Amino acid sequence: MPTEYSLLMTLAEGTKLLFALAFGACVGSLMNVLVYRLPRGLDIVSPPSRCPVCDTRLTWRENVPVFGWLFLGGRCRFCKAPISAEYPVVEAGVALLFGALYAIWYMLPREWGWVGWLRPEWAANGLIVTWPVFVVCLTLISCLTAMTLIDAKTRLIPLGLLWFPAIVGVLGHGLLGGVLDLRDIQLRHLASGFSWAIPTPGAGGWWWVGASIGGVLGLGAGNLLLWTGLLRRSFADYDEWEKRAIEELPPSKRPAANPNDPEAQAELWIQYPHARREMIRELAFLAPAIILGLLGAKVAVHLAGPWVYDTTRLASVPSAAVPLWLDALAGSLMGYLIAGGVVWAARILATLGFGKEAMGLGDVHLMAGVGACLGWIDPILAFFAAAFIGVAFEVLRSIFARRVRRTLAFGPCLALGTILVMVAKPGVEWLLALLFHRTIDLP
DSSP states (O other), rough: HHHHHHHHHHHHHHHHHHHHHHHHHHHHHHHHHHHHHHTTTTSSSSOOOBBTTOOBBTTTTTSSOOOOOHHHBBOOOOOOOOOHHHHHHHHHHHHHHHHHHHIIIIIOOSHHHHHHHHHHHGGGGGGHHHHHHHHHHHHHHHHHHHHHHHHHHSSSOHHHHHHHHHHHHHHHHHHHHHHHHTTOOSOTTTTOOSSSSSOOTTTTTTHHHHHHHHHHHHHHHHHHHHHHSSSSOOTTOOOOOHHHHHHHHHEEEEEGGGGTHHHHHHHHTOOTTHHHHHHHHHHHHHHHHHHHHHHHHHHHHHTOOOOOETTTTTTEEESOOOOOOHHHHHHHHHHHHHHHHHHHHHHHHHHHHSSSSSSOOHHHHHHHHHHHHHHHHHHHHHHHHHHHHHHHHHHHHHHHHHOSSSSSOOOHHHHHHHHHHHHHHHHHHHHHHHHSSSSOOOO
């Protein structure tokens, strides 16, 4: 009987792994569609997929991930035009990544030393309990993959690819917290917010709960000011300036003469002379978020009262603890605001210092989305890791490339740094422990 049970469990786990691989391949196919269509301003659903050469509508056989390309021999079945190998590579890469994460996080025994370096602590609670967080992580990885390919080719980051994981992150953490609250399952100590899948305010963290909700409402107020025209969007006059600047350039150096060269477009962008002025507009946009965040924190602390001094904790605690669902939701909102705020602050300060736009707003949205999914600590670590990754890429490029670039596509570096931090958190903790000579335990 134990042998039969073990065999059934092995078959069940193997089936789940195959499903993760197949699902990853399908997601990779969707990523290919996004990479092709979003930069061209095309709808992602309609029209159905067609050969870009002969314009023949593709059937389901040509759209089978990985195998469709292999069966066709890398050529269109109708006009025999070559099909880029990027399609099966992306599909297979995402499939292997999904399968590897499922196997390492939920299947392999922790006794294998290297597994402990790659498995996050929250995954120990099992797939049945933590599946919303797992879905959040897979969503983030998928969007980072598509974003990286688009940014590397065009130096542009479609904001939809960054808003979607942010929404999934907020809903996923809030959903998991709500389900566990209804089942009266407590996965954290009441005095600490560091046992959830991401950093949260904790049972007594009403200040952060109010600040995170108020900050998000403040961002909504800033966008309302933009929509009504009371606040002008930053770099709103760039197109007009670019037109005049291009007319002053020699014909051979005009970006229009190099439509497929994002480097030429990027070099013109950093020559915009009013970057410092535009940072003032962005500070005005952020003002409602700061004001409402502080106001929300004060209101939440007041509503949570009365506060009493706990002699065992040596701290003041509220009479009502933060509900688990609200704790998880606030942790995701905190990640969105803090991660996006840190990168935005770096953008503003560097631009004011150098007089040139130092970092795109797409990078701000990127790390804000990462924060909504992973909390506020991981994106900050990834931001610093991305700086070293970018330097390494540029050193390698200077060695092997004939042309030196003046600008760096930082989005792919941020994406790679995020994935490294996400899949190797225990290793990051070990490295930080060596640097700071103390034990580091990150959520």
